[in-house]
Structure formats: structure tokens, C-alpha cells
Amino acid sequence: MMSLQKLVRTYGYWGILRLLSDYLLTKVLFPGARLVRRPVYVRGKANIRWGKRLTTGIGVRLDVFCSDSEQRLFFGDDVQLNDYVHIGAVQRVEIGSDVLIASKVFISDHNHGGYNELIGDSEPFVPPLHRPLVAKPVFIGDRVWIGEQACILPGVKIGEGAIVGAGSVVTRDVPANSIVAGNPARILRVFNAESGAWQRI
Numbered sequence: 001m002m003s004l005q006k007l008v009r010t011y012g013y014w015g016i017l018r019l020l021s022d023y024l025l026t027k028v029l030f031p032g033a034r035l036v037r038r039p040v041y042v043r044g045k046a047n048i049r050w051g052k053r054l055t056t057g058i059g060v061r062l063d064v065f066c067s068d069s070e071q072r073l074f075f076g077d078d079v080q081l082n083d084y085v086h087i088g089a090v091q092r093v094e095i096g097s098d099v100l101i102a103s104k105v106f107i108s109d110h111n112h113g114g115y116n117e118l119i120g121d122s123e124p125f126v127p128p129l130h131r132p133l134v135a136k137p138v139f140i141g142d143r144v145w146i147g148e149q150a151c152i153l154p155g156v157k158i159g160e161g162a163i164v165g166a167g168s169v170v171t172r173d174v175p176a177n178s179i180v181a182g183n184p185a186r187i188l189r190v191f192n193a194e195s196g197a198w199q200r201i
Contacts, residue, residue: 030054044072047089051075057083057103064089065110065133076142081105091135096142096160107152110135141176161191 007016019035026036033054040056042048044064049071060081064072065088073089076097083103087093090110095101113122113131122131136155140146144158147166158164158174165181165188174180177191179198189198 036060044089047071048073049075051077051079051097053078055080057081057085059084061086063087066090090133092137093140094138095140096144098143099140099146100144101146102148102150102166104149105146105152106150107138107140109138109154111154147181 011019019037022037023035025038026033030036030050032050032052033056036054036056037058037060039059041059041061041063043062044066046069047064047066048062051074054075060083062073063086066072072092073087074092074094076095076099078097079095079099079101081087081101082105085101085103085105086107088108088110093107093109101107110133112128112133113126114134115121134154138152138154139157140152141158141160141162143161144164145162146152146158146164147168149166150164150168150170152158152164152170156170156173158170159176159178161177162174163179164170164174164185165179167183168181168185169183170180171184174185175187175190177193178187179189180187187201189200191197192199
């Protein structure tokens with residue numbers, strides 16, 4: 001537990017008052033969470049399964065678009081979303097436990113329209129807002145770390161223990177215990193359990 005003096009040095013007096021206010025509101029609005037900082041935007045709260053001890057930064061946006069009471073967005077325990085994370089779910093987005101997501105990360109299980117022959121192509125003459133939502137589930141395993149401004153796109157599965165580099169656009173599955181980066185993201189290193197080291201690919 002931080003001493004009051006260290007809290008003041010870290011956050012200042014106004015910052016401490018704001019943290020206290022956010023903490024009290026968290027206990028009322030999100031009882032199982034550790035801390036949800038304001039402003040926060042949540043659409044479809046009833047369609048979200050909240051894990052224990054969720055922590056968010058400011059400006060987090062969670063959108064669940066559905067007309068039923070089914071849960072579509074799932075959080076494991078001890079998940080931390082930093083500032084301005086945006087998650088959109090139509091079908092299913094599942095985030096495991098002990099996941100750290102840096103600021104300005106975008107995660108979505110859907111697109112406005114389909115753009116390959118397997119799904120059925122959307123015509124460019126139709127405004128994007130009027131194209132049908134096409135969704136594929138997103139799964140993020142336990143102990144994943146997603147770097148600043150990464151984008152996780154529909155249909156992606158990120159294996160446990162993986163690291164996604166800052167600014168990456170993840171368009172395909174990420175193996176467990178690997179490091180990916182780039183646009184599109186590609187594997188850079190894999191953890192070798194026998195040697196206890198990250199090895200280049």
C-alpha cells in the first residue's frame with residue numbers, strides 16, 4: 001500500500017481526489033472491479049461478463065451490439081485496460097486472466113461488410129454504415145500483453161503468454177508464448193521453455 005506522501009508525489013492532491021471519486025463510483029457501478037476511471041463509456045453492460053479486479057484507464061470504450069441478453073464480451077480476472085482502449089463485440093470477444101492492454105488499443109470481432117469471396121463481398125457503392133455486420137470471434141489468452149495502439153481484428157486468436165508489439169495490426173492467429181509485431185503482425189520470437197529464453201524466428 002502506498003504511503004500518503006508517495007501518493008501525493010505521484011498523483012498530486014487533485015489526482016488523489018479524482019482517484020478516490022473513481023474508486024467510490026467503481027464500487028457502486030462495477031462492484032467486482034478494482035478501479036474504473038472516468039470517463040468510461042459502456043454500451044450493452046448486461047451483455048458483458050465482468051471478471052474480478054478489472055482496472056481501466058480513462059476514456060475506455062466498451063461496445064456490445066446485440067438485441068438479446070446473451071453475453072458477448074468476456075473478461076477474465078485481473079485484466080488491466082489502459083487509457084482509450086476500445087473494444088467492440090457483436091458475436092464474441094473473450095479476454096483471459098492477467099491480461100495487460102496498453103493505451104489506444106482497438107479490438108473488434110466485426111467489420112461493416114464482407115470483403116472476400118468466402119464471406120460474400122460488399123459492394124463499394126453501398127455506404128459502409130448500411131453494409132451488414134460480419135463477425136468472427138476474437139480470443140485473447142491468459143497473460144497476454146498488448147502494446148500501445150495495436151489493432152486486433154476479427155477472427156484472431158492470441159495464445160496465452162503472447163506479446164503484441166506497439167502499433168501492430170493483428171490479422172491472423174498468434175501462437176502461445178510468442179512475440180509478434182508489424183503491419184500485418186508477424187512472429188519475431190518464441191519462448192523456448194527448455195532454455196528459458198526468447199529465440200528469434
